[in-house]
Amino acid sequence: MADAPRAGAGEPGGWSVPGPSPRHDVVVVGGGIVGVAVVTALLDAGHTSVALVERESSLAAHQTGRNSNVIHSGLYYAPGSLKARLAVAGCAETKAFCAEQDLPYLECGKVVAATDESELGRMAELVRRGRANGVEVQELDAAGVRDREPAVSAVAGLWVPSTGICDYEAITRRLAELAVARGAVLHTGRAVRSAVRRRSDVVVHTDAGDLLAGQVVVCAGLRSDEIARASGFDPGVRIVPFRGEYSDLRGPKADAVRGLVYPVPDPAFPFLGVHATRGVDGSVHVGPNAVLALAREGYDWRTLKVRELAGTLTDPGFLALAAKQWRYGLGEMHRSVSKAAMAEAVSKMLPGTTADDLQPPHDVMRRAGVRAQAVRPDGALVDDFLFVQDGSGGDGEPTVLHVLNAPSPAATAALPIGREIVSRLEGKSTDGAVAS
Template sequence: MVDVAVIGAGIVGLAVARELLIRRPSLRLVVLEKEQEIAAHQSSHNSGVIHSGLYYKPGSLKARACVAGAARLIRYCDEKGIPYRLCGKVVVATSPEEIPRLEELYRRGQANGVPGLRMVGPEELRELEPHVTGVRAIWSPRTGIVDFSQVARAYADDVLERGGQICTGYRVVVIHQRSCSTVVETTAGDVEARAIVSCAGLYADRIARLTGAPPVPQIVPFRGDYYVLRPERASLIRGNVYPVPDPRFPFLGVHFTPRMDGQVWLGPNAVLAFAREGYQRTAVNLTELAEAVRYVGFRKLARKYWRTGLAELWRDFSKRAFLRSLQRYVPELVDDDLLPGPSGVRAQALSPDGELVDDFVLDRQPGILHVRNAPSPAATSSLEIARMIADEVEPML
């Protein structure tokens, strides 16, 4: 028997394992991962942005975890020699109608304690991003980029160095509780633990249901496709360029993201994925698709945002439509500048009333803690989320 079993070797699960072992060096801890490698899904299929904490509701877990987590992540990268770049971000209003929302976003950022925020006019925007057009913008100099796959591998190394185990190829199939422990049955054998922490990402709701936790919020997967800026045109973008969020729509919209390898990603859009790990348009899992479509929360979301959904779907298949959305910010882009790029799948928790669950969600049961919703900025916040989770788990030991 072990003291703690962490389900999921993504960046959050590995950060939690690391934090617990730092606090309790003698802990017997194992991380169970269904894939043959760590960080195989959301942790390695993301934009690589170190978020500053600008967008999130003041006082929310996201706001607190992101601001503190970004600072801790940067210190960690410095300690480990992991390359990163604080290239900054501009959030750009392209019309006067967007300015009130931009100003509200600025007030949020100030309330959250985001360092270095400034409002800039079109002239200073041109100095920061010479090829970007807008009437006003927020400049966030502490927004950065990093390879989160490399961060996750460093967390895994820390876990192993401190005596933890990482077991790949262990897909969880059954969980049942005993009087003083929990048995996790996997495809590679059973593991008995005093405490369980589930960081199962795209399958967080399914693992929760195995323990009798509430069936909601349910995870509905949304795929985001990117284009990549042609290398000869990568100099068009210096840092992150983001739109002003529109509260009428459920997702942020396309943006420009520089990468550590010198690429610039353009996107993503957001469409229903036909499989929880459906990174390609042709990837279909009929059981998972039916589960999503039958869910009352998804049907309510679809009814509310059907026009937006159709526009996103059209943009997914029409390069010209995708280009037009980008030209709002960089008018000189042309069709040949956009090359096919990667995609990711976002594990989005939906409430039964059809609302996106915006904040991080933790479910607590005797001896078990479930991370039910940990979308962006979970990677940025991973060290701080780990601290919060460890505070909850320690009393179980």
């Protein structure tokens, strides 16, 4: 399919915008894969006037375009949770979409490696969860792990064949191309300040003028709680930005990695740990760590926004989290500033890995990502997707649905998430909170 038409001068990488409409049926805020999937689901449901607004000049600029590009199986998530249900469905749908659209992907499978007997209990819980979620999971002994990944040292492991790899930025762009062809309006380079409900509509305030809508879906990732508060809605959480950094694994160690190699995760954290991933381009990257970013879009230590950092450091939820997990945080910071420390973490799965084997990724977009993690006032990390609706939507009442927590595996689950959100807008789903 040909590239989508480009915007004119002054909007590099932007999208052309059909003639403006004074009012849209639905406006979606945020041009990551979840926002574009919501647009797709709205069009599928018969909505004919749909617009998407993205603050950056191009789509997929943040979480969508800066991650491991793993198609998650649904192994890790609590049975019955949104993550479990939507990731399992999304795993199959993502691969089917890539095949249909001739986009790069590979169902390469994943080894989860237990490097110490103390991890076996947690690994058994993964087996229970995976099978409860309908995910095929094969238990491996040490020899079985070596058969799958000869370079990995483990006392036991799991083989998850449905896990894969893809290019989520490419998927997002193709979904957007198809949506534009069906009549959706895309505004890039246009920052949304708030989405305020009135009696008969919602006013979407942007830095380039207002848009009107009957309903609004805010999929703003790192800015989702800010937009909710600016709209007069209490989100009940704060987004804390955690940066995850990646390195390319080079040389014989990289050559020996066949697919995806993950540690057994610590259930106290929503992060899956430092893992090795062979991408669709053939390169092998390792990471991420998880350190507090110094800005919402703080992709390195040099990017500091004092007001944003101060807001995080004075937030009661973050302070409670830091008081409980400061040792973990210090360890993550050590791995961020020391390549040797990162190599030591990798060597637990891939023995013999040294700092010399780790190099900055050849693609600058792959060097770091920032996870938009919702934290509750008591310091608890929100462990599931969180969709909260302002207004019931009954009798045509204008509503704003805020997507307040959609980190990994949201990219995998994006297509089902889109349908879930449309069901909520239409009053067909009973999951989640509604505020009036």
